[in-house]
Amino acid sequence: MRLPFFSPYAPLPLDGFLEHAEKVKECAWAFQQAIECFFSKRCERFGEYLQEVNRLENEADEIKINIRRIISKRTKMQVDKFQLFMYIQEQDKVLDCVEHCLSWLSYRPETDLPPELHKGIFQLVDAVITPIEELSAMVRETRAYFETFSERQQRVVKEIIRNLHVCEHEADKLEDMVKFNIFTKVSDPIVILHMIGLAERIGEIANHAENTGDMMRAIIERD
Amino acid sequence: MDLYLVIILLLATLAVVDLVVGVSNDAVNFLTSAIGSRVAPFRVIMIIASLGILAGVTFSSGMMEVARKGIFQPQLFTMPELITIFLAVMLTDVLLLDLFNTFGLPTSTTVSIVFELLGGAVAVSLIKIAASAQGLDQLINYINTAKALAIISGILISVAVAFVAGMVCQFFARLLFTFDYQPRITRYGGLWGGLAMSTITYFILIKGAKGASFLTPEMVQWIATHSGSILAVSFLSFALAFQALALVARINVFKPIVLAGTFALAMAFAANDLVNFIGVPLAALAAYRVAAASSDPLHVTMAALQGKIHTDTLLLLASGGIMVLTLWTSKKARSVTKTSVELSRQEEGMERFGSSILSRAIVGMCTALTDLTTERLPQRVRRVLARRLDPERVPAQTATAAEPPPAFDLVRASVNLIVASALVAFATSLKLPLSTTYVTFMVAMGTSLADQAWGRESAVYRVTGVLAVIGGWFVTAIVAFTLGALFATVIATFHLAGIAGLLLLDGFLVARSFRYHHRQQEESARIANLNLKNGVTPEQAVDTSFAQVALFLHEVSTSIHASLDALFSEDRPRLRELRERSKRVQQIANTIIANIFKTLYLLEKHDVETTTKYSRTIATIQEISESHRDIVMRAYSHVTNFHTGLHQDQKQELQRVRVLTSRLLENTAIMLKRNKKVDFDYIGSQQQKMAEFLEQCNRNQIRRIQGGRSKIRLSILYYGLLESCQKITGHTEKLLEIFRDHFGAGSRPVADHGQEPR
Numbered sequence: 001m002r003l004p005f006f007s008p009y010a011p012l013p014l015d016g017f018l019e020h021a022e023k024v025k026e027c028a029w030a031f032q033q034a035i036e037c038f039f040s041k042r043c044e045r046f047g048e049y050l051q052e053v054n055r056l057e058n059e060a061d062e063i064k065i066n067i068r069r070i071i072s073k074r075t076k077m078q079v080d081k082f083q084l085f086m087y088i089q090e091q092d093k094v095l096d097c098v099e100h101c102l103s104w105l106s107y108r109p110e111t112d113l114p115p116e117l118h119k120g121i122f123q124l125v126d127a128v129i130t131p132i133e134e135l136s137a138m139v140r141e142t143r144a145y146f147e148t149f150s151e152r153q154q155r156v157v158k159e160i161i162r163n164l165h166v167c168e169h170e171a172d173k174l175e176d177m178v179k180f181n182i183f184t185k186v187s188d189p190i191v192i193l194h195m196i197g198l199a200e201r202i203g204e205i206a207n208h209a210e211n212t213g214d215m216m217r218a219i220i221e222r223d
Numbered sequence: 224m225d226l227y228l229v230i231i232l233l234l235a236t237l238a239v240v241d242l243v244v245g246v247s248n249d250a251v252n253f254l255t256s257a258i259g260s261r262v263a264p265f266r267v268i269m270i271i272a273s274l275g276i277l278a279g280v281t282f283s284s285g286m287m288e289v290a291r292k293g294i295f296q297p298q299l300f301t302m303p304e305l306i307t308i309f310l311a312v313m314l315t316d317v318l319l320l321d322l323f324n325t326f327g328l329p330t331s332t333t334v335s336i337v338f339e340l341l342g343g344a345v346a347v348s349l350i351k352i353a354a355s356a357q358g359l360d361q362l363i364n365y366i367n368t369a370k371a372l373a374i375i376s377g378i379l380i381s382v383a384v385a386f387v388a389g390m391v392c393q394f395f396a397r398l399l400f401t402f403d404y405q406p407r408i409t410r411y412g413g414l415w416g417g418l419a420m421s422t423i424t425y426f427i428l429i430k431g432a433k434g435a436s437f438l439t440p441e442m443v444q445w446i447a448t449h450s451g452s453i454l455a456v457s458f459l460s461f462a463l464a465f466q467a468l469a470l471v472a473r474i475n476v477f478k479p480i481v482l483a484g485t486f487a488l489a490m491a492f493a494a495n496d497l498v499n500f501i502g503v504p505l506a507a508l509a510a511y512r513v514a515a516a517s518s519d520p521l522h523v524t525m526a527a528l529q530g531k532i533h534t535d536t537l538l539l540l541a542s543g544g545i546m547v548l549t550l551w552t553s554k555k556a557r558s559v560t561k562t563s564v565e566l567s568r569q570e571e572g573m574e575r576f577g578s579s580i581l582s583r584a585i586v587g588m589c590t591a592l593t594d595l596t597t598e599r600l601p602q603r604v605r606r607v608l609a610r611r612l613d614p615e616r617v618p619a620q621t622a623t624a625a626e627p628p629p630a631f632d633l634v635r636a637s638v639n640l641i642v643a644s645a646l647v648a649f650a651t652s653l654k655l656p657l658s659t660t661y662v663t664f665m666v667a668m669g670t671s672l673a674d675q676a677w678g679r680e681s682a683v684y685r686v687t688g689v690l691a692v693i694g695g696w697f698v699t700a701i702v703a704f705t706l707g708a709l710f711a712t713v714i715a716t717f718h719l720a721g722i723a724g725l726l727l728l729d730g731f732l733v734a735r736s737f738r739y740h741h742r743q744q745e746e747s748a749r750i751a752n753l754n755l756k757n758g759v760t761p762e763q764a765v766d767t768s769f770a771q772v773a774l775f776l777h778e779v780s781t782s783i784h785a786s787l788d789a790l791f792s793e794d795r796p797r798l799r800e801l802r803e804r805s806k807r808v809q810q811i812a813n814t815i816i817a818n819i820f821k822t823l824y825l826l827e828k829h830d831v832e833t834t835t836k837y838s839r840t841i842a843t844i845q846e847i848s849e850s851h852r853d854i855v856m857r858a859y860s861h862v863t864n865f866h867t868g869l870h871q872d873q874k875q876e877l878q879r880v881r882v883l884t885s886r887l888l889e890n891t892a893i894m895l896k897r898n899k900k901v902d903f904d905y906i907g908s909q910q911q912k913m914a915e916f917l918e919q920c921n922r923n924q925i926r927r928i929q930g931g932r933s934k935i936r937l938s939i940l941y942y943g944l945l946e947s948c949q950k951i952t953g954h955t956e957k958l959l960e961i962f963r964d965h966f967g968a969g970s971r972p973v974a975d976h977g978q979e980p981r
Contacts, residue, residue: 029890033905040904126912130882137784152794159792163878 009078014143016067017088021136023060024094027053028132028205031098035125038105039118046109050102057095064092078146079219087215093208094132101201108194114185117195120178124202127174131167131209134160138216145220157220164213171206175199230306230722231511234504237313240733241500242542244320246549247556249496251329251563252663253488254556259564259667260636261629262481273547275486279493280543281536294337294367295344298526302514304351304715305525308343309507311710314725315339316499318732319703325736325743327558328695331658332499335703340503341366342707350715375700377650381657382665382693385646389669393638397674400634401611405475412476413466419480419641420461421454423487426644428453477633484640491647492659493543501542555740563664566688567671568630569614574684582686589682614675635670642666664692750810755818764822765837766898769962771815772844773896776955778808779851780888783951787881787944790858791874798859805855812848816841836964843954843961850947850954857943866936870927873941876920883913884948891955894962901963906956913952917945 034049067088071081105111113121138160145153178199186192253275257268297305316332316339323330348365352358400407400415428446446453468474506528513527514520550556565574597605643663650657668689671677677685713721753771755764782805789797819841826834869877887909894901924941927933933941 025889026893029886029893033902036905036908037902043904045900045902122908129886133882133885137781137788140781152796156788156792156794156797159788 009076012077012079012146013067013070013084014139014146016063016070017091018136018139018143020060020063020067020088020091021139023056023063024091024098025133025136027056027060027095027098028129030056031102032125032129034102035105036122039113039121046106050106053099053102057099060092060095064088083215083219087212087219090208090212090215091135094135094205094212097201097205097208101198101205104194104197104201108190111191111194112188113191113195117178117181117185120174120181121195121198121202124171124174124178124199127167127171128202128206128209131164131171131206131213134164134167135209135212138164138213142216142220154220157216161213161217164210168206168210171203175203226719227302227306227511227514230310231504231508233722233726234309234313234507237317238501238504238542239545240317241313241320242545243549243553244317244324244555245332245496245500246546247324247553248320248330248559249332249492249660250550250553250556251559252492252659253485254560255563255567255663255667256636256639257481257485258560259567259630260481260633262478262485262633262636268482268485269551271482271486272489273550275489276493276546276550277540277543278486279490279495280497280539280546282490282494294340295348295365296367297510297528298524299365300347300351300525301522302510302525303521304347305510305528306507307711307714308340308347309503309510310722311343311346311707311714311725312336312339312503314710314729315342315703315706316503318729319699319706321555321733321736323695323699324555324559325740327555327562328692329559329563329660329664330695330699331660332496333658333660334696335699336499336503338700338703339707342704342709343711345704346708346711347715350712377657381646381650381661382696385643385662385665386669386672388646389639389642389666390673391669392642393635393670393673396634396638398608398611402614402632404477404632404634408476409469409473412469413462413464415637416465416469416476416480417458417460417462419637420465420483421458422641422645422648423480423483424457424461425450425454426648427487427490475633477637480637481633481640484637484644487644488640488659488663491644493546495659497539497542497546501538505538554744558740558744562688562692563667564630566685566692567635567667567676569632569635569671569674569676570628570630574681574688576684576688576691578683579687579690582683582690585686585690586682590679612675631671631674631676635674638670639663639667642670658696661696746807750807750814753811753814753818755821759825761822761825764818764825768815768818768822768840769895769898771811771818772840772958773892773894775808775811775815775844776847776888776892776895776958778811779847779951780885780892782808782851783854783888783948784881784885786855786858787877790862791869791878793862793868795862798855798862801855802859805852808851809848812844815844819844836961839961840958843957846954847951847958850950853947854944857940857947861936861940866940867934869937869941870932872923873927873933873937876916876923877941877944879916880913880920880945880948883909883916884952887913887952887955891959894959901959903959903963906959910952910956913949917949920945 030049030052034046034053037043037046037049068085071077071084077084138157141153141157141160145157179196182192182195182199186195250272253272254268257263257272258265262268263271295308300308316335319335319339320330320332344366345362348362349359351365352361396415399411465476465479469476509528510525513525514523517523566576600608643659643666646662646666647657647659671685710725713725715721717724753774755767759767782801786798786801788794789801819838823834823838826837887906890906890909893899924933924938928938
């Protein structure tokens with residue numbers, strides 16, 4: 001327990017982190033909608049979702065640049081600035097991965113994946129979105145922690161980080177299952193290549209979400 | 224002796240802090256009527272109040288003796304003992320007044336200082352008695368018990384008398400002027416102006432003359448003996464002047480009355496209450512000087528404090544300067560004034576206080592009594608009363624006005640000031656102690672009751688507010704006494720270490736309350752921002768309300784997320800926090816619903832079909848809000864009652880339900896906020912996922928019950944949470960349908976009306 005009133009440090013850019021995390025979350029939902037749309041055949045809005053993800057990515061980039069600008073100022077912060085840079089970079093990688101996934105899908109719009117495999121892909125997407133949704137909660141709780149410095153609040157943040165690990169593990173298992181099903185049920189090598197690439201890219205999203213959690217752990221532990 | 228000089232300097236610093244916290248609380252006394260009736264621009268009101276304060280401080284030199292000898296017998300104490308009492312008093316006073324300011328509750332600075340002095344004096348006396356092996360009966364010799372008892376009885380009497388007097392006077396004033404008072408000013412304006420200004424003048428003379436340094440005792444005596452003549456002459460001259468102003472210049476005579484009343488009360492406040500803030504440090508300085516002049520400074524008794532001590536006028540003016548500065552800059556002063564204004568507001572609206580058993584009982588009794596009395600009145604009298612006391616007779620406010628109407632009109636404001644001034648002046652002339660805060664607050668409450676401001680829609684909440692404020696007054700006395708005694712004991716026992724510890728404690732608590740108040744202010748401002756601005760078009764109003772619904776859904780999602788997390792970790796303090804926060808979500812919902820009602824009014828000329836679809840939003844928001852509250856309350860009561868925690872598999876299932884619920888809420892929020900095309904396929908697939916998963920949860924829970932793994936309370940909680948989440952998602956989908964129906968799946972770009980919540 002520390003007295004927060006006499007702190008000589010500048011406040012951390014956690015509002016910016018939260019704003020960025022909200023963009024990542026929004027982007028993840030647009031991604032989920034795009035994936036569901038892509039495999040539903042009758043959907044014609046895939047292009048719109050792709051554009052939306054690009055737009056959100058640009059907006060998030062602006063937030064990121066702004067955060068970097070704030071951190072770069074010659075102010076003392078209670079956390080190593082390098083940790084903050086690393087954090088925002090990792091959170092941004094989640095977005096980049098989402099964008100890459102959709103770009104990858106768009107390279108071959110007419111992929112003929114058997115319908116029984118759709119569910120597996122949807123489940124995988126669902127599984128990687130869950131940790132992304134936790135990111136903004138993690139930042140919000142971290143902000144509350146830096147207001148009070150209570151151990152209880154630190155535990156709340158750590159619990160979310162632990163949950164991110166669990167989610168990533170679940171996503172890994174689902175990724176393996178999807179890959180296995182693709183290899184066993186699809187015979188067209190191009191479809192296999194396209195879908196395996198997709199599954200790996202989706203799995204990568206969860207990895208970055210997990211890494212983001214680890215960066216946050218470093219921030220709150222170093223304090 | 225050098226150490227005591229340092230303590231004197233410390234007391235001087237505390238006096239500055241005390242002036243700031245004290246003015247923040249007492250500003251309500253003289254600002255409520257002027258601000259509530261919006262008699263003049265805010266800046267003008269503040270300038271008049273500031274002038275009143277500066278005039279008042281020069282009258283206050285004679286009042287400083289209360290701290291020196293009003294409560295205890297100084298001849299029985301030595302300088303170190305008195306310094307102990309004074310330091311304890313100042314530390315307690317800063318803490319106590321700041322606490323009341325933080326919660327926006329008006330209290331009496333006089334009562335607080337008197338009880339702190341009493342507490343400190345009792346503690347130090349008991350320590351002295353114990354050290355000298357005297358009997359407890361000796362305590363009475365040290366304390367001025369008569370004064371303390373007089374103040375307690377003053378509280379009780381002034382509360383009741385002020386309320387009744389305010390109510391009766393307002394009743395007759397309203398009967399005379401009615402709610403449509405403008406046309407009657409030319410008829411009764413002179414009479415009213417004469418009555419008001421003569422009362423206020425008398426009040427200024429009675430309250431001011433007592434301590435004025437420039438008036439000789441003979442002059443004061445003359446004023447006291449010629450009260451009747453002064454009243455009569457001022458009544459006649461003011462009545463003539465005001466009648467002429469009303470007839471010839473067509474001036475609204477209520478405005479000068481309210482401004483003069485504000486000046487008079489501000490002056491009286493500065494004259495009387497300055498002692499509450501700087502009286503104690505000045506008394507400490509006097510004690511130090513007396514001790515320093517003697518050969519045995521640490522053991523000489525303070526009998527010299529019984530005499531008259533002159534206070535430097537420059538010091539008084541400097542204090543006045545701090546008071547004025549605080550008045551202009553203190554946000555807490557605005558909070559306290561806001562409480563008083565809101566409790567006496569004529570219009571219905573969002574109420575700050577909730578409902579309580581006592582307030583319901585009081586309102587029930589009063590309603591029955593009113594019905595009974597009304598029945599007994601002759602038909603003709605009832606007709607006259609109904610006609611003249613009809614609040615609907617006020618000219619309608621236009622919807623396009625730039626500002627909402629004032630909380631109450633000038634008739635009420637002038638009655639508030641006249642009655643409060645008259646009561647305080649009358650009590651002072653009879654040497655009866657009473658608190659200006661209590662009198663002004665209770666008069667304001669009495670007048671609002673007489674004006675039917677506490678209608679059936681608001682009476683229970685307003686009574687709860689009044690009871691909370693009155694309860695706070697008694698708490699002031701009890702806490703002031705207890706803390707004063709405790710702090711004095713700590714200082715007497717631990718000396719320097721005790722002082723350092725108490726200073727740190729004070730600093731910590733004041734800083735904490737500052738942060739709390741700042742957060743509360745931000746929250747209130749954010750919710751106030753949600754109120755639909757006047758002058759918007761129906762289309763803008765609809766767009767705004769959808770954008771605000773998005774904000775509401777986001778808040779609900781965040782709150783559910785945090786509540787379930789806290790439930791899983793059985794985090795009681797966090798759930799308590801979230802329960803408090805859920806009130807904010809309710810407030811947002813209520814504000815949005817109020818906005819929808821306003822929008823429906825604006826949509827009156829549009830086709831009924833569109834309006835009906837839009838009005839369905841109210842029901843869905845209410846349902847979502849209720850279900851959200853249900854989730855928070857279930858989680859809170861389960862954990863606070865120490866029931867068994869959820870099993871790991873139950874937690875995992877609920878976590879998944881939470882994810883699906885939040886996802887739907889947040890996505891809907893995005894669609895509403897951005898006026899984005901609704902992807903019903905996606906929403907449908909999410910709903911489908913939710914339904915399938917809930918079915919699976921149900922099966923799993925049945926298995927757990929059959930296997931004896933889930934106790935009854937746990938099952939009730941589990942099903943309750945599932946049910947509420949299901950309701951929320953169902954109603955969220957309905958919202959989207961309304962949104963699609965209204966906008967044809969969205970076409971217009973919507974501005975970002977709601978602020979992003981933190």
